[in-house]
Amino acid sequence: MRLVQFKTPEGERKVGRVSAGGNHLHPLKDTHSIRELAEAAIARRVPIAALVEERATTELVDYDHLLRENLVLAPLDHEEPSRFLVTGTGLTHTGSANARDKMHVLTHGEDAAGSDSLKIFRMGLEGGKPAGGPPGVQPEWFFKGVGTCVVAPGAALPMPAFALAGAEEAEIVGLYVVGPDGSPFRIGYALGNEYSDHVTEAENYLYLAHSKLRSCSIGPELLVGDLPDEVRGLSRIRRNGEVIWEEEFLSGETHMSHSIANLEHYHFRYPMHRRPGDLHAYFFGAAVMSYAFGVQTGPGDEYEIEAGVFGKPLRNRVELTPDEGLVTVTQL
Incomplete structure (x- = not known):
């Protein structure tokens, strides 16, 4: 459904x-x-x-x-956008560590020391799916933003003037609501484009938070019920109507180094993530990304992410936003 x-x-x-x-x-x-x-x-x-x-x-x-007609909305939203927390994790898929390590090599060379990305990925392989259920090893985790950062299917993904890049990350997103007693409930799953600046991220892994660019897209459809163990999809980029890059992505727990239950445990163990009435979108990580293949994206490029189990594809075009210059703070 x-x-x-x-x-x-x-x-x-x-x-x-x-x-x-x-x-x-x-x-x-x-x-x-x-x-x-x-x-x-x-x-x-x-x-x-x-x-x-x-x-x-x-x-x-x-x-x-x-x-x-751009009348389709993201599959989840809140009248008070600050009550919709958007977060995620990386290095959860068997393809993601290879992609992240390629970024490391492209920036720092073949002889660079082993990246922290590979180290944390191996930790996930060893302990991300504990036999007795969670908790297993902790995943990587990041805060993306609140409801105002979610762009509707078909709408433009803004690329800030300060960004060094703005590229797709095809992912599955878990969507949640917290019940009146503080218990989290999973509403379902959707396709997502987590959208990041991989050039900035590759400079130094501690720039991960800055690389997230805040904006993302989710939808257009919400899958109610269980997620198949294997999800096969395609991530592609169109430029002037022509496909310039396309790659299959594999997701679902068969292709993940962490169980979804383990990811959920480490997110919702914080009481502030269990405030009654809040919504959560949790990106489960990308298996492939164009940047790791040497593709440089820019304004006007259209991202298209599809997987049969999620119905219609998610499409968004990159749009450069004006340079706001130096942002200053006024002392009161």
Whole structure:
């Protein structure tokens, strides 16, 4: 089951269930957001899928038209964006350490000392999937931003003037809501483009936080239920309408060095991440990235990420933002 948040041409918010053919949506009755739907499921103590079955109508909305008109929203949002925490982790996939190490070699040369990236990746291989369940070894973790940093499917991904690069990271994102008693609930999964400045990151691993550029994109569809153990998808870049790079990415726990439960434990063990009513988007890490293949992206390039289990692809174009110059602080 897959869900989409969208706006009508008149501006009304709705949630739709993706049709069997994938090209239409069945709007849900009296449902204006997936957050509202999830909170109702918690209150009634039923799976979110059960509420969807109750509320789904037979009406058909042209899904492709909504995408063309940029009326599709990210699959989760909050009226108070500061209550939507966007975070993530890297070096969780068997392909990610190779990509990160290539970045290290491209910047520092073949003879550079072994990177911390490889060290933490090996730690994940050895202890990221504990046989008895979490907790296992800690993953890498970073703070991306709050709800204002999430760009809708089809919208522009801003590239700050100070960035040395702005490139895609095709990932799966876990989407969560914290219940009234402080218990976290997973609503589902979506495709995500975590979008980072890999040139800055490669200069020094301690620049990881700066490299994140804050902006990202999620969607367009929310997968309700279990994530398949193996997810196969494609990450590609189009320039002037032509594909200049394309690579398969492999995700799901089969191709991860950490279990999702282990990642979730280390995120939600902090009480501040369990504030009732808050939302969370957690990026599970990228398996491939164009920068590791020597591709230099820039304004006008379009990123396209797709995987069959998530329905329609996630597309966003890079847009250069004006230089704001030196930001100063005024003493009160």
